[in-house]
Amino acid sequence: MGMVGRCKPAIPLKFGNEMDWNYSGKVVLVTGATSGMGKAVAEAFARAGANVVLSGRDEARGKALEEQLPNSIFIPGDVSAPHTNAQLVEAALSRFGGLDVISLNAGVLGIGSAVDAPLEVWEQTLNTNLSAIFYIAKYAMPELSKNPGTSMVINASIAAFKSFPNHPAYCASKAGAVALAKQLALDYGPAVRVNAICPGPVDTPLLWESAAAFPDPKTAVEKAGKATLMKRLGTPEDVAKLTLFLASDQASWMTGSAVTLDGGILNK
Numbered sequence: 001m002g003m004v005g006r007c008k009p010a011i012p013l014k015f016g017n018e019m020d021w022n023y024s025g026k027v028v029l030v031t032g033a034t035s036g037m038g039k040a041v042a043e044a045f046a047r048a049g050a051n052v053v054l055s056g057r058d059e060a061r062g063k064a065l066e067e068q069l070p071n072s073i074f075i076p077g078d079v080s081a082p083h084t085n086a087q088l089v090e091a092a093l094s095r096f097g098g099l100d101v102i103s104l105n106a107g108v109l110g111i112g113s114a115v116d117a118p119l120e121v122w123e124q125t126l127n128t129n130l131s132a133i134f135y136i137a138k139y140a141m142p143e144l145s146k147n148p149g150t151s152m153v154i155n156a157s158i159a160a161f162k163s164f165p166n167h168p169a170y171c172a173s174k175a176g177a178v179a180l181a182k183q184l185a186l187d188y189g190p191a192v193r194v195n196a197i198c199p200g201p202v203d204t205p206l207l208w209e210s211a212a213a214f215p216d217p218k219t220a221v222e223k224a225g226k227a228t229l230m231k232r233l234g235t236p237e238d239v240a241k242l243t244l245f246l247a248s249d250q251a252s253w254m255t256g257s258a259v260t261l262d263g264g265i266l267n268k
């Protein structure tokens, strides 16, 4: 992989008026970039001029996104394995010459009660949703700590604060993700800011996977949207906007925060 100048201007893409961020010359690593919120986050950072390292397991979707986004590279791999996280950091350094922002979105549901869920489901859910954050921090913090204004944004969930039937692994992993965000903020501030986003129901494949447990998944998804104070599901772009804000200097006094982004559903 050849080195690319960090200030190389991105090819301008057409997009709406929702964002006015300038990440030109910044290097951003996005996990879960092959679907849902991570994909929207990667697209938003690319539109704002960033060089983007894309992570996911699905090579077809990852390569397609790499082709779509200027100054991006897709690195396939399972983030529940420590070495994948080392490779992602290494790719940012070798391809783009640095690392400024990490947006962590890789996640699985791991549905099943304590009795019913196989041990492998518990382990894979905890490893993907929680341990992977620890792994990337292990490899990335030395690099992030070198530059002022760097940051990590962890996509957790309102499941960190609220139980859902048959989601013990998911809820425990998300509560752990929020605790880990706070801990990393403590250990690596002021050099690196670390914040968590806690979304409510967002219209992505993961939400539909969760709804599949209901007799009528479509009705269950519609109900989830109507249950919010704003009477709609979140969109991946809602999460992308908050991610770009939290990673920017506009949020320079925010660290160790867990920000709910849920249409007010936790407030009912």
Ligand SMILES: NC(=O)c1ccc[n+]([C@@H]2O[C@H](COP(=O)([O-])OP(=O)(O)OC[C@H]3O[C@@H](n4cnc5c(N)ncnc54)[C@H](OP(=O)(O)O)[C@@H]3O)[C@@H](O)[C@H]2O)c1
Binding pocket: 031, 032, 033, 034, 035, 036, 037, 038, 055, 056, 057, 058, 059, 077, 078, 079, 080, 104, 105, 106, 107, 108, 128, 155, 156, 157, 158, 198, 199, 200, 201, 202, 203, 204, 205, 206, 207
């Ligand atoms: N949707 C919601 O209502 C909701 C609400 C709150 C929080 N969240 C959280 O938001 C994050 C994004 O979820 P989403 O709703 O956008 O779901 P999604 O569309 O299913 O996307 C999940 C992403 O995680 C990646 N991923 C899963 N396991 C992986 C692994 N072992 N290694 C590497 N990548 C892996 C998937 O990529 P590959 O398939 O290519 O591996 C995919 O890109 C998750 O952490 C989720 O828990 C979702």
